[in-house]
Amino acid sequence: MSLMPIPASMQVKTGQLVVDPSFSVGINGHADVRLQRAVELFLDSLRRQTGMTPLDLKLTDAAQAKLVVHAEHASKAVQELGEDESYSLEVSPAGAKLDAATPLGIMRGLQTFLQLVHTTSEGFAAPAIAIQDKPRFPWRGLMIDVGRHFMPLDVLKRNLDGMAAVKLNVFHWHLSENQGFRVESKKFPKLQQMGSDGLYYTQDEVRELIAYARDRGIRVVPEFDMPGHTTAWFVGYPELASGPGPYQIERKWGIFDPAMDPTQERTYKFLDAFVGEMAQLFPDQYFHIGGDEVNGKQWDANPNIQAFMRSHGLKSNQDLQAYFNTRVQTIVSKHGKTMVGWDEILRPDLPKDIVVQSWRGQDSLAAATKQGYRGLLSFGYYLDLNWRASQHYAVDPISGEAANLSPEENQRILGGEACMWSEYVSPENIDSRIWPRTAAIAERLWSPQQTTDVNSMYQRLAQISRWLDWLGPTHNSSYAPMLRRIAGSNDISDLRTFVDVVEPVKDYNREELAVVEATSLSPLNRVIDAARPESATARHFADLVNALIAGRADTDTKQEARALLTLWRDNQTRLKPLETESFLLKEIVPLSQDLSQVAATGLQALDYMNRGGRAPEAWATQQFALLEEAQKPKAQLLLTVAPSVQKLVEASSGKKAPPPK
Amino acid sequence: MSLMPIPASMQVKTGQLVVDPSFSVGINGHADVRLQRAVELFLDSLRRQTGMTPLDLKLTDAAQAKLVVHAEHASKAVQELGEDESYSLEVSPAGAKLDAATPLGIMRGLQTFLQLVHTTSEGFAAPAIAIQDKPRFPWRGLMIDVGRHFMPLDVLKRNLDGMAAVKLNVFHWHLSENQGFRVESKKFPKLQQMGSDGLYYTQDEVRELIAYARDRGIRVVPEFDMPGHTTAWFVGYPELASGPGPYQIERKWGIFDPAMDPTQERTYKFLDAFVGEMAQLFPDQYFHIGGDEVNGKQWDANPNIQAFMRSHGLKSNQDLQAYFNTRVQTIVSKHGKTMVGWDEILRPDLPKDIVVQSWRGQDSLAAATKQGYRGLLSFGYYLDLNWRASQHYAVDPISGEAANLSPEENQRILGGEACMWSEYVSPENIDSRIWPRTAAIAERLWSPQQTTDVNSMYQRLAQISRWLDWLGPTHNSSYAPMLRRIAGSNDISDLRTFVDVVEPVKDYNREELAVVEATSLSPLNRVIDAARPESATARHFADLVNALIAGRADTDTKQEARALLTLWRDNQTRLKPLETESFLLKEIVPLSQDLSQVAATGLQALDYMNRGGRAPEAWATQQFALLEEAQKPKAQLLLTVAPSVQKLVEASSGKKAPPPK
Numbered sequence A, B: 001m002s003l004m005p006i007p008a009s010m011q012v013k014t015g016q017l018v019v020d021p022s023f024s025v026g027i028n029g030h031a032d033v034r035l036q037r038a039v040e041l042f043l044d045s046l047r048r049q050t051g052m053t054p055l056d057l058k059l060t061d062a063a064q065a066k067l068v069v070h071a072e073h074a075s076k077a078v079q080e081l082g083e084d085e086s087y088s089l090e091v092s093p094a095g096a097k098l099d100a101a102t103p104l105g106i107m108r109g110l111q112t113f114l115q116l117v118h119t120t121s122e123g124f125a126a127p128a129i130a131i132q133d134k135p136r137f138p139w140r141g142l143m144i145d146v147g148r149h150f151m152p153l154d155v156l157k158r159n160l161d162g163m164a165a166v167k168l169n170v171f172h173w174h175l176s177e178n179q180g181f182r183v184e185s186k187k188f189p190k191l192q193q194m195g196s197d198g199l200y201y202t203q204d205e206v207r208e209l210i211a212y213a214r215d216r217g218i219r220v221v222p223e224f225d226m227p228g229h230t231t232a233w234f235v236g237y238p239e240l241a242s243g244p245g246p247y248q249i250e251r252k253w254g255i256f257d258p259a260m261d262p263t264q265e266r267t268y269k270f271l272d273a274f275v276g277e278m279a280q281l282f283p284d285q286y287f288h289i290g291g292d293e294v295n296g297k298q299w300d301a302n303p304n305i306q307a308f309m310r311s312h313g314l315k316s317n318q319d320l321q322a323y324f325n326t327r328v329q330t331i332v333s334k335h336g337k338t339m340v341g342w343d344e345i346l347r348p349d350l351p352k353d354i355v356v357q358s359w360r361g362q363d364s365l366a367a368a369t370k371q372g373y374r375g376l377l378s379f380g381y382y383l384d385l386n387w388r389a390s391q392h393y394a395v396d397p398i399s400g401e402a403a404n405l406s407p408e409e410n411q412r413i414l415g416g417e418a419c420m421w422s423e424y425v426s427p428e429n430i431d432s433r434i435w436p437r438t439a440a441i442a443e444r445l446w447s448p449q450q451t452t453d454v455n456s457m458y459q460r461l462a463q464i465s466r467w468l469d470w471l472g473p474t475h476n477s478s479y480a481p482m483l484r485r486i487a488g489s490n491d492i493s494d495l496r497t498f499v500d501v502v503e504p505v506k507d508y509n510r511e512e513l514a515v516v517e518a519t520s521l522s523p524l525n526r527v528i529d530a531a532r533p534e535s536a537t538a539r540h541f542a543d544l545v546n547a548l549i550a551g552r553a554d555t556d557t558k559q560e561a562r563a564l565l566t567l568w569r570d571n572q573t574r575l576k577p578l579e580t581e582s583f584l585l586k587e588i589v590p591l592s593q594d595l596s597q598v599a600a601t602g603l604q605a606l607d608y609m610n611r612g613g614r615a616p617e618a619w620a621t622q623q624f625a626l627l628e629e630a631q632k633p634k635a636q637l638l639l640t641v642a643p644s645v646q647k648l649v650e651a652s653s654g655k656k657a658p659p660p661k
Helices: A033-050 A103-116 A153-165 A190-195 A203-215 A231-236 A265-281 A297-301 A303-311 A317-334 A362-370 A389-393 A400-404 A407-411 A430-434 A437-446 A454-471 A479-487 A493-499 A536-549 A555-569 A571-579 A586-611 A617-630 A642-653 B033-050 B103-116 B153-165 B190-195 B203-215 B231-236 B265-281 B297-301 B303-311 B317-334 B362-370 B389-393 B400-404 B407-411 B430-434 B437-446 B454-471 B479-487 B493-499 B536-549 B555-569 B571-579 B586-611 B617-630 B642-653
Strands: A009-018 A024-029 A058-060 A067-071 A087-092 A095-100 A118-120 A123-133 A139-145 A170-174 A219-223 A286-288 A338-342 A355-358 A374-377 A413-420 A502-504 A637-639 B009-018 B024-029 B058-060 B067-071 B087-092 B095-100 B118-120 B123-133 B139-145 B170-174 B219-223 B286-288 B338-342 B355-358 B374-377 B413-420 B502-504 B637-639
Touching: A009 A087, A024 A033, A033 A058, A033 A067, A033 A103, A033 A203, A033 A454, A067 A103, A087 A103, A095 A103, A103 A123, A103 A153, A118 B479, A139 A153, A139 A430, A139 A437, A153 A170, A153 A203, A153 A430, A153 A437, A153 A454, A170 A413, A190 A231, A203 A219, A203 A265, A219 A286, A265 A286, A265 A317, A297 A303, A297 A317, A303 A317, A317 A338, A355 A362, A362 A374, A362 A400, A362 A407, A389 A437, A389 A454, A407 A413, A413 A430, A413 A437, A430 A437, A437 A454, A454 B479, A479 A493, A479 B118, A479 B454, A493 A571, A493 A586, A536 A555, A536 A642, A555 A571, A555 A586, A571 A586, A586 A617, A586 A637, A586 A642, A617 A642, B009 B087, B024 B033, B033 B058, B033 B067, B033 B103, B033 B203, B033 B454, B067 B103, B087 B103, B095 B103, B103 B123, B103 B153, B139 B153, B139 B430, B139 B437, B153 B170, B153 B203, B153 B430, B153 B437, B153 B454, B170 B413, B190 B231, B203 B219, B203 B265, B219 B286, B265 B286, B265 B317, B297 B303, B297 B317, B303 B317, B317 B338, B355 B362, B362 B374, B362 B400, B362 B407, B389 B437, B389 B454, B407 B413, B413 B430, B413 B437, B430 B437, B437 B454, B479 B493, B493 B571, B493 B586, B536 B555, B536 B642, B555 B571, B555 B586, B571 B586, B586 B617, B586 B637, B586 B642, B617 B642
Parallel strands: A024 A058, A024 A067, A067 A095, A139 A170, A139 A413, A170 A219, A286 A338, A338 A355, A355 A374, A374 A413, B024 B058, B024 B067, B067 B095, B139 B170, B139 B413, B170 B219, B286 B338, B338 B355, B355 B374, B374 B413
Antiparallel strands: A009 A123, A087 A095, A087 A123, A118 A123, A502 A637, B009 B123, B087 B095, B087 B123, B118 B123, B502 B637
8 A cells, every 4th residue: 555645644554445347326415517527537547547447347336346436525616726735535444435525625536545455365445444635735737838748638637647646735836937828828929929839729628628627626727927938929029028129939947038128008008918828728727927037138238128127127137037026916916816826926015915936945935925925835846957856855835934924824834846847858758757756855845844864765656656557647658668769679678777776967967967958849758868867776876885784685685696796797788789879879878888887896896805814905095096987977867876875985994985076 | 660461562762852841752654532542531631750840841843843643533422342452662862653553552652652651871771672572362351340349430540540650441330230230320219228328330430430441541341240140230229139028228248148039030021121222331242140149049949930930941040040141132132232241151152253252261261262252361360369379371262172273263362351359448548459569460451472571570560560650559658557547557567567578468368268258338448458369579589589598699688688687586576566556466466476486486597507517407396387387277377488487498308398287
């Protein structure tokens, strides 16, 4: 049984409820179309998970049903922030009962039930258990940037299925960027016609996705980033910009100069009409206006803007942006919506109902909260930085300065969002950046604050990752095909041995270390694009090494560590023939050689440890130099087993490695 | 380079054409929407195969293009049997040229180009080559039975993508069965409302699929099987039947009694209206009326029908069915269509334009041809019988009696169809029954008759199987998740070792050997449902054994054979813990024990052979008994490595195994 997120409370009981083809669900209490759809979706998932047919597992009368679902009343027509998502689930050998105030709570409980069902000696079954569950935070989101790389609707749908599975409830749809404007506007059709390369969602598709999300208990919050990040708007509407056009869709990554002209009334007239149209299309109460990363260069260079600033007493570009935000907030509010924006929008003159999304950190979040604003944390949840799950897991919205807030201020911290910025993800590999790590973030936002056992998290994450395969995300299934393409061969065992132990460089080092500048036209077919953000093999090896060093390794552990090191030592020889056949493999030759050398070092260290004596200092010094070299990124990849081998050298020699130069 | 089907002729040249993000396609000569769509689909596939983005690989002016496509004239508005599909493709380091009479030929050539592109040291590239290609037969089909198990539209689409990739051109859609009626009829809505369990295609979905097929150069021929196989029709319209109702959707498999009443005018009135409606919905010229497997019991039991037969001089049920067919043919013809039916429809009183699809064999096909009818072969191409690819590959439509036909009679053999009857396939595993074996059948129907090298076929089939992964079919990707479900664990290495060397029993032995009768409600989640129809591992092991016995095995071969046998011998011990945890594993315990024993026998035989002497006769006798037992199906599975081990025992002992009792 691997539940993720962990429920608020549960009591495991004796026995289990068998789920065979005659298993059925009944609804008593409140019933509506959305609840019925939720049950149908649940049965679909259960059929997929168990391999049963559409003729098995029925919705029946509650009196005959094995699982009885009871909601007290309807959810809101448009899902609201803070709606009751709590539920209680009781499973006994005779049947199960799921109770909730609303269909939304039922949805959450049904996902828990799916996670309980597993293969047993008696059949598929859920263990007897009593669960009382509710979320810690009301806003638990995933942002996907479809501006930099467009993601077709089916990619979003399968990720919404993943979100629902781990009880996330906000899809933040980052819809416009310098590199693309992705929604059909009927009022301003040049936005998509000239700003999207033909890669945009029609309004019908937007409605389809919103309905899909709603069926899964997920709100959809659109973001139209302004006044910066707007080059794609200006291709069709250069009159909105602060500098002379013409503009072209941006192909590079980074922060760019173009920004809307906050001094022209025509800008607000346009935004009033545009926001009005989009406020109709997107039913959610919240409307994200971005507001991040304006470098101000176009404003500095425009004498009219400078004159405007002087005449209006605006002393800085920050003041000018605050003026813009105030105007935009009025428009958003006029169309019935509540404004959300990134840290930069925070200025005390904005009304208190806005929400600030913090990429800067908990202190920034706390500052907003103290001023009476509500806030979301995204710092620490940036999936594109290729952090390990444990790093994300350690980030709590209520920590740092935010740990010292009053209960009332605490209430204003609504939750957080994982963010998938898309410079380096395609429809093929985006799932592998989102999953499974987002499940750890989802647990942080749903489960009680004291849920912090990293080993438990990783054990469950491994289970949930495979379980998510049934629901659509392709984070696991895309790996081997990508390796086959790189190898130019169907035999990828040696390549996999290598890629299993490397990780993409972290943070923004991919840009820093680029040999050729990447653009939106760069194929994402390299080893770095296939390699997972976190190497499970390296984590496992680190566990073995820690056991070895602590003197608590049994024979199996010792043998396994030795077998892995031997596999890695000999891998370069086996991989070599492929390297001359595939252009995509050439760049990894140095790192593959490093792996072989590092593994050889590890084996030597084990030999020294076995003999009981100490490894010679000269040998250790030499290995430390080699390990330092091996820990430098190559082909924008990190050799993740090197630090563990370094520990072995330290343990075998009694010397500490010198700090890296 | 792995082309499948092999072109009619080709000349490999020197050098290669690099396919980088700037690669482009231009159209000169005839241009229309269908051709442009074909190029867009080609570019999409190429992007997927290479990992390039939607901004790479453009449709440009022919003058700048790397691949220039030239069609002489349009294809027919509705794709016709026998339309020109020939093309010529020239690839040089500087560029490529694809010429065809029609967009249909261009589609075939584009698929060939995709198969040429592979990963090289210089980048993705197609080798320089000149190809002149055309199909041997004009009708190359795949039939999918969506009556017994419904297949959602996306399952059909991904299989149409697979079909297009291997140049099949007819999707035969078997739409009605005792177990389900699968198309929305607006004239007779009770057909789908009462006969489908809600699992049917709307007319919009039918049109969507036909358009999808047309974009890929595939005709869609609907089949409505009659007068038998019609129980699902009678649930809503019992008055069509020959026996009193009421009727229920059939849940079992087999041949059933219900049949339409051929003696009632209301039957033909219904069929006239129904065929009229469907003739509008399905634009293809051909309309399949099934006509197979009428057991006649309802006719025998109905005194009115008996009286009718006497008064009309119909001496047998065959005569009655012929009468029915003649009436139906008139209706089909009235609505502008040409009738197709299974062997049973063949009676000399039908007009010569009908097409007979033979499940009985080439002799039956030849008989039809001699009578002036056109025919299709499906005997030998039944995918549900779990034959190996080589068996299908050996079946030629023009062989047996059909080898002695006149050229004119030969012309009437239009081709053939692979048939996927769906008693034992679900959306999850149907692709693994269709692919890759259907590619071998596709080659039989497209390539010159003398293309018969089985080793070459298997080598290319392995490549094409993985290449098909880019296009959608899930025959490879569905395997591991099914094994994980069976194991109830993410660690499936030992289970995979076992399932890799078993095959489902062949022909109709699954029914024969069933412990519990299977129905349409039976989950298809057992080992037999995950196991592939053909074990690649067993084929490889057989090659190793043949080399060993022939004395042409090198050290690597010997080592590999020994390593495999050792793996298998020790597998049962490793698999054992799982067997107590999963109900789906219990049934394979005896066969898993067999595998271990058989492998131990193989290792002993190798030892005897190594020593140079002869294995003792008593030992051999004992092993033959063990091997005979191990070759008996268990859990409806065959242990595919046992025959090779038997060869080793024979070689080591100099004794022949006794014929199985």
